[in-house]
Amino acid sequence: MKSVWEPVPYSSTVMRLSFDGATLKYIEHGDEITSPDVRGICEPSLTCFSGEYFLSLRNDLTGYVTKGADGLHFAEIKPWCFDDGENLGNYDTQQRWISHSDGLFLAYTRKGADNDHVMRRRSPIFIAEVDPEKLCVIRETERVLVPERGARTGNFHVTDVNESESWLFVAEWMQSSGKNPFDCTICEKFGSNNSIYAARILWDKPNRNCPAGRSFNPDPQTYTAAAFTDDENMKKELEQNDFYFSEDNNSWINHTVTEAQKKEYEDKMAEGLWNVTIEFKKHTVRI
Numbered sequence: 001m002k003s004v005w006e007p008v009p010y011s012s013t014v015m016r017l018s019f020d021g022a023t024l025k026y027i028e029h030g031d032e033i034t035s036p037d038v039r040g041i042c043e044p045s046l047t048c049f050s051g052e053y054f055l056s057l058r059n060d061l062t063g064y065v066t067k068g069a070d071g072l073h074f075a076e077i078k079p080w081c082f083d084d085g086e087n088l089g090n091y092d093t094q095q096r097w098i099s100h101s102d103g104l105f106l107a108y109t110r111k112g113a114d115n116d117h118v119m120r121r122r123s124p125i126f127i128a129e130v131d132p133e134k135l136c137v138i139r140e141t142e143r144v145l146v147p148e149r150g151a152r153t154g155n156f157h158v159t160d161v162n163e164s165e166s167w168l169f170v171a172e173w174m175q176s177s178g179k180n181p182f183d184c185t186i187c188e189k190f191g192s193n194n195s196i197y198a199a200r201i202l203w204d205k206p207n208r209n210c211p212a213g214r215s216f217n218p219d220p221q222t223y224t225a226a227a228f229t230d231d232e233n234m235k236k237e238l239e240q241n242d243f244y245f246s247e248d249n250n251s252w253i254n255h256t257v258t259e260a261q262k263k264e265y266e267d268k269m270a271e272g273l274w275n276v277t278i279e280f281k282k283h284t285v286r287i
Contacts, residue, residue: 150190
């Protein structure tokens with residue numbers, strides 16, 4: 001019987017799905033990308049930039065990168081390197097794209113950063129610009145995004161908040177590279193204390209990948225609306241207006257009703273167009 005820890009050749013692929021508002025359905029998948037080295041290829045990160053799709057991949061020995069035209073099929077993978085040809089030094093952990101409409105960036109960890117005391121050199125987290133033609137990291141653009149304090153910070157994720165900023169989230173994993181990896185006091189000697197980081201990337205140009213129409217404004221004046229109705233047609237109308245049913249409150253809830261929407265709903269109730277009672281509570285959404 002094989003051990004669950006025995007290396008296996010993992011593969012990564014991109015699936016194309018459909019979603020009709022209720023059912024997520026598989027349509028097809030693309031290339032099954034793997035490597036004979038140790039555990040193969042895993043933890044892919046996918047992004048689209050300037051009409052092309054870019055895929056960053058984890059391997060035990062080195063990180064890999066590739067690109068393709070349709071998001072399903074990709075060129076042969078190549079090791080991540082700096083623009084001078086030197087290997088990036090990322091290994092046995094993920095990388096994540098940070099994509100702006102005017103530039104392509106990568107967040108990653110690597111060797112060679114005075115971090116031999118960190119488990120798998122998974123700290124600090126760097127950010128750097130990527131050359132989308134040569135598929136390499138531009139060394140002179142490299143900056144530290146999350147500092148190294150002894151603990152590893154290799155498991156992170158990135159999200160676009162709005163046109164002006166993107167965030168990277170990560171927690172200090174209090175695991176050391178010593179003989180006893182679960183001795184958190186070793187990490188603590190370098191300053192780590194299990195902190196959670198939200199690193200904000202502030203763009204000097206609007207990120208058109210995150211249009212204003214669907215950006216999240218960190219401080220909009222909005223309302224929470226609680227709607228009450230037994231009318232089945234009205235329930236469908238509420239769903240079409242971004243309400244969801246809350247069993248806890250036995251009502252239909254929408255947490256982001258604007259001033260204009262509030263007036264529209266009140267007018268519809270007053271005119272008898274909506275068979276519903278809606279209660280509004282003003283609040284400020286903050287992140």
